[in-house]
Amino acid sequence: MASRDAAVTPPAITREKATVVERRMKPRKWMREIGWRHVLLIIFAFFSLYPVIWILSASFNSSDSLATARLIPKSLTTENFTGLFDSPLTPVGTWLWNTWKVAIIASVLNVIVASLAAYAFSRLRFKGRRAGLLTLLLVQVFPQFLGFIALFLLAIQVGETFEGFGVNSHTFLIMVYLGGAIGFNAFLIKGFMDTVPNSLDESAKVDGASPAQIFFRIVFPLARPVLAVIFIITFINIYSEFILARTLIRATEQFTLAVGLQLFVESEYAAKWGSLAAAALIGAAPIVLTFLVAQKQIIGGLTSGAVKG
Amino acid sequence: MNRARSSSPLSWGFWVKIGVIAIIDALIVFTVPVLIANESYLLLTMFVGAALLLNWAYLSPRAEASKWLAPGLIFMAIFVVFPVIYTGYVSLTNWQTGNVLAKQQVIDQLESQVIRAEGDGVPLELDIYRDPAGQLAFLVRDPEGNTYFGIARDRTSDPIDDPLIDPGVDISVESPDQIGDFQILSLRDLLAIANQIENLVLDIPGQGVARAQSASTAQLIQAGQRYAYDPNTDTLFDAQEDVTCSIEAGNFICEDGRRLDPGWVIVEGFDNYAEVFTNERIRNPFVKVFTWNLIFALGSVFITFAIGLALANALQDERLRGRAVYRSIYILPYAIPAFLSVLVWRGLLNESYGQVNNLLESLGLNAIPWLGDPFWAKVAVLLVNAWLGFPYMFLITSGALTAIPEELKEAARVDGASAWRVFRTITLPLLLVSTAPLLIGSFAFNFNNFVLIFMLTNGGPPVPSAAVPLGETDILISFTFDLAVNAGRGNQFALGSAIVVMIFVIVAVLSAVSFRFTKRLEEVYG
Numbered sequence: 001m002a003s004r005d006a007a008v009t010p011p012a013i014t015r016e017k018a019t020v021v022e023r024r025m026k027p028r029k030w031m032r033e034i035g036w037r038h039v040l041l042i043i044f045a046f047f048s049l050y051p052v053i054w055i056l057s058a059s060f061n062s063s064d065s066l067a068t069a070r071l072i073p074k075s076l077t078t079e080n081f082t083g084l085f086d087s088p089l090t091p092v093g094t095w096l097w098n099t100w101k102v103a104i105i106a107s108v109l110n111v112i113v114a115s116l117a118a119y120a121f122s123r124l125r126f127k128g129r130r131a132g133l134l135t136l137l138l139v140q141v142f143p144q145f146l147g148f149i150a151l152f153l154l155a156i157q158v159g160e161t162f163e164g165f166g167v168n169s170h171t172f173l174i175m176v177y178l179g180g181a182i183g184f185n186a187f188l189i190k191g192f193m194d195t196v197p198n199s200l201d202e203s204a205k206v207d208g209a210s211p212a213q214i215f216f217r218i219v220f221p222l223a224r225p226v227l228a229v230i231f232i233i234t235f236i237n238i239y240s241e242f243i244l245a246r247t248l249i250r251a252t253e254q255f256t257l258a259v260g261l262q263l264f265v266e267s268e269y270a271a272k273w274g275s276l277a278a279a280a281l282i283g284a285a286p287i288v289l290t291f292l293v294a295q296k297q298i299i300g301g302l303t304s305g306a307v308k309g
Numbered sequence: 310m311n312r313a314r315s316s317s318p319l320s321w322g323f324w325v326k327i328g329v330i331a332i333i334d335a336l337i338v339f340t341v342p343v344l345i346a347n348e349s350y351l352l353l354t355m356f357v358g359a360a361l362l363l364n365w366a367y368l369s370p371r372a373e374a375s376k377w378l379a380p381g382l383i384f385m386a387i388f389v390v391f392p393v394i395y396t397g398y399v400s401l402t403n404w405q406t407g408n409v410l411a412k413q414q415v416i417d418q419l420e421s422q423v424i425r426a427e428g429d430g431v432p433l434e435l436d437i438y439r440d441p442a443g444q445l446a447f448l449v450r451d452p453e454g455n456t457y458f459g460i461a462r463d464r465t466s467d468p469i470d471d472p473l474i475d476p477g478v479d480i481s482v483e484s485p486d487q488i489g490d491f492q493i494l495s496l497r498d499l500l501a502i503a504n505q506i507e508n509l510v511l512d513i514p515g516q517g518v519a520r521a522q523s524a525s526t527a528q529l530i531q532a533g534q535r536y537a538y539d540p541n542t543d544t545l546f547d548a549q550e551d552v553t554c555s556i557e558a559g560n561f562i563c564e565d566g567r568r569l570d571p572g573w574v575i576v577e578g579f580d581n582y583a584e585v586f587t588n589e590r591i592r593n594p595f596v597k598v599f600t601w602n603l604i605f606a607l608g609s610v611f612i613t614f615a616i617g618l619a620l621a622n623a624l625q626d627e628r629l630r631g632r633a634v635y636r637s638i639y640i641l642p643y644a645i646p647a648f649l650s651v652l653v654w655r656g657l658l659n660e661s662y663g664q665v666n667n668l669l670e671s672l673g674l675n676a677i678p679w680l681g682d683p684f685w686a687k688v689a690v691l692l693v694n695a696w697l698g699f700p701y702m703f704l705i706t707s708g709a710l711t712a713i714p715e716e717l718k719e720a721a722r723v724d725g726a727s728a729w730r731v732f733r734t735i736t737l738p739l740l741l742v743s744t745a746p747l748l749i750g751s752f753a754f755n756f757n758n759f760v761l762i763f764m765l766t767n768g769g770p771p772v773p774s775a776a777v778p779l780g781e782t783d784i785l786i787s788f789t790f791d792l793a794v795n796a797g798r799g800n801q802f803a804l805g806s807a808i809v810v811m812i813f814v815i816v817a818v819l820s821a822v823s824f825r826f827t828k829r830l831e832e833v834y835g
Contacts, residue, residue, distance in 0.1 A: 037623040044620055045638045047696065051653045052641060054664055113381045120377035132378070139389055141820040142813060143757065146786075147392025149399060149793045149806050154351075154392070161340075161347050179388025182381045211373065212322075240646040242760045243786070247794050258648040262764055265652050273656055280649040291644035292637070299640075299704055 055284075058277035080278035092279050094253060095260035099239055102170055102256060106177035107234040111189075111227050114182050118189035119215050123201065133190075140183035144176075148247045151176060155248050168251045176248070177238045185230050192226045193219060229297045236287055236298075257283050330367055334360060348411065355391075359383045393813065400806035401576050403559045406799030408572040415573045416545070419536040419561070424549045430528035433519055436484040437461075437499065437506070438491035445502075446474070446491050447511040448484050449519045449527050456480050457519070458488060461509040464520065472512045499524045536569075545569070581807035590776035591804070594788070597772075601687070602784040606755040609694045610748055616695060617702025618740070621710050622732075643700035651764040654693045655680070658765075683781040686766050690782050694761055701751070709743045710736070749823035753816055762787045785812055 062077040085093035120126070121133055152167070159166020166172060200222075201214045209217070220227075242258045249255055255263075261279055264272070291298055337360040344353040362383060366375040375382075410418070431451055438446040438458075445461045458480060459473035476488045486493050499506070503524070511519040517531040536554075537546045545554040545561050554563035560572035584591050620639060624632055642650065657664045658679035666676040679689040713736060721731045741748075762768060768780030768787045778791040778798065785808060793805025 034626065034629060037626060037629055040619060040623050041635050044616065044699070045635060048638050048642055048700075051650055051657060051696070052645070054657060055653055113384065116377045117381035120374045124374045124377070126374035129374070139385065141817060142389070142393055143816070144389050144392070145759070146757070146809055146812055146816070147389070147396055148790070149802055149809060150392035150395035151388070152794055153399065153404075153802060154395070157349055157352060161344055161349050161352060175384065176388050179384035182385050183389065186381060211377075236646070240648055240760075242648055242763070243790065246763075247790075258646075258760075261652055262648070265655060265764075266767070273662075276652060276656065280653055284645045284649050287646055288641070288644045291640070295640065299643075 122193035613698035
């Protein structure tokens with residue numbers, strides 16, 4: 001997991017020192033050594049911020065339409081936000097609730113199930129352990145969403161026998177997501193558990209603790225920070241997942257945010273620009289805030305293998 | 310915390326475990342008959358397999374590790390491993406709209422069809438009656454003088470039980486004005502219901518259906534089972550057309566050339582793969598999509614890597630002011646869920662109202678048809694993906710750059726190498742080595758970047774002449790999605806699965822290559 005450490009930010013230099021050095025230079029030398037950097041950096045800072053600025057501006061602009069949008073709105077309003085929650089055709093509030101519900105349940109269960117498996121791989125020695133680990137590694141090579149046709153056909157068959165648990169069912173979707181990230185997460189958690197010294201559970205074992213007690217009283221509490229990060233990453237991935245949700249959920253009331261907004265955009269884009277921006281802001285804010293708060297941990301986890309979706 | 314308590318069969322944990330397993334087993338026992346009745350053998354296998362594994366894992370005293378692994382194993386097996394295998398299976402079948410049922414279901418459905426002969430029936434005389442409640446009745450007389458009287462129904466409704474009524478009087482020659490409560494309809498009454506007369510029928514048990522043709526004539530149509538399946542010859546006999554229909558690739562094909570719908574699912578072997586490579590209607594779109602898919606994925610990796618590296622390099626100088634600010638700004642696109650930013654970009658790139666074109670116009674440039682033109686749509690896709698992807702590359706190259714020993718570069722500089730040369734001969738090669746697996750990962754990710762394509766252009770603009778739903782910016786996964794799930798022209802599950810299997814192979818090869826760069830395998834064998 002070399003890349004994980006590699007992605008951590010390089011040692012920062014204190015701001016005062018940088019300022020002093022920069023100011024002391026002669027203009028031409030400054031331009032040649034520092035200035036061009038600022039030019040490049042500012043151009044891409046603008047590129048980076050461009051859609052963000054528009055989301056902020058449009059979501060508070062009192063004219064909803066794309067045609068009349070302007071960077072500095074003539075008048076501000078919160079109607080774009082309140083309007084999201086009372087339109088029966090595009091119930092963004094319901095979609096948000098669905099997304100949070102599915103993502104939280106699936107990622108909590110996922111972290112629990114994955115850490116159980118990780119514990120077995122890290123602490124127990126059993127027949128087929130190596131083969132099991134290798135299988136885990138090979139299985140996670142195939143992104144789950146590529147199975148969308150098979151999962152769709154499975155959902156149809158489940159729905160034929162158990163009405164309400166097939167297509168359109170959040171239960172089915174949650175189980176799909178739960179299964180999807182187990183391999184990857186179990187591997188990450190196992191990697192962490194391997195770093196927890198074995199002497200801790202050895203001494204507990206001497207005191208007569210069962211594997212279950214060692215897990216719940218020693219390993220699990222120690223792993224909590226790592227599990228929290230893995231929970232957040234899993235949550236973000238499920239929150240943004242699109243192709244499986246689009247395949248398996250067909251009823252407006254059951255949509256996740258991604259599926260709902262995509263169809264919303266498909267139908268009435270230009271006229272509802274402000275509403276879309278407001279929905280995007282509500283949808284993105286919690287994720288962006290989490291990202292900024294736990295930046296180092298999340299990026300470390302993400303860059304250690306997966307590419308965020 | 311003593312051994313006796315934790316392993317005693319009388320501890321509360323033991324009873325909870327037994328209770329949970331009992332509930333799961335009860336549920337399984339309850340569902341098994343339902344699944345058998347529905348002939349859902351796939352689900353049956355899954356349920357029983359999962360139940361056996363759970364029982365063994367939690368009841369056998371020797372299965373310590375499987376207690377920990379069982380839940381994860383079950384979910385992974387069903388929702389990750391199974392879809393891969395099932396996709397492979399579906400790709401070998403003819404599974405598509407029109408061929409989704411099992412053979413027996415198709416036979417049952419066909420055998421339930423009745424003969425509908427038009428024009429060949431026995432002509433009948435007809436008189437129409439009505440009772441005070443408005444109920445209509447038919448009196449029909451065939452050429453041989455057989456007469457029937459009974460309650461008529463709309464021909465689309467279900468047959469009435471015992472429709473015939475004993476008139477109580479002789480009706481074999483003359484139709485009386487009154488039969489029981491029923492009154493014969495006058496010409497005026499007949500005119501009033503003229504438009505519904507032809508939809509009325511009288512069921513004559515054992516004879517067929519008398520269907521009104523006008524106010525005074527009807528036709529006796531013999532109703533009977535149209536198709537009969539003969540298990541000995543595995544053929545279907547069509548009693549109406551008097552032809553035999555034999556099986557051909559999951560459908561009954563009759564001697565007169567008709568192909569009966571629906572068909573059923575059969576295993577065809579590698580026909581779908583052959584189709585992709587030989588049938589021009591599929592091959593040409595496939596080649597087009599695949600080519601663009603490669604260009605798109607390679608281009609995206611290259612562009613994002615170049616931007617990320619340039620920024621990381623520019624930020625490397627420690628004398629720079631505002632490094633932390635720049636860094637936070639560059640992480641923003643990475644932090645926003647991609648589906649939201651892509652949808653916003655779609656608005657910004659709108660040809661008539663979009664802010665990007667407004668910006669271009671205010672700079673004195675022409676508006677660009679970003680999403681409507683084949684070329685510009687591709688540029689738009691790459692542009693938006695540059696925005697989405699450069700922060701990731703920025704992060705990994707920043708990390709990798711700091712890991713390159715300064716002495717190496719210093720030594721080259723002392724030898725008189727220019728900054729560019731140092732970068733090209735020392736920094737870049739070292740960087741590529743350390744980030745190679747991540748670059749391959751990024752390629753694999755972009756190769757299947759469904760969210761971007763589907764949400765930004767929906768694969769469009771459409772290719773007008775294509776035989777299958779096809780867009781200029783479609784990549785394999787979005788092309789497959791339209792083919793199999795989103796289809797306006799039917800669901801091509803089997804063909805779609807064949808393409809997915811090809812994507813699987815590509816992903817597997819990429820991963821095999823990237824494994825060589827990583828130390829993950831050491832974690833298994835170490």
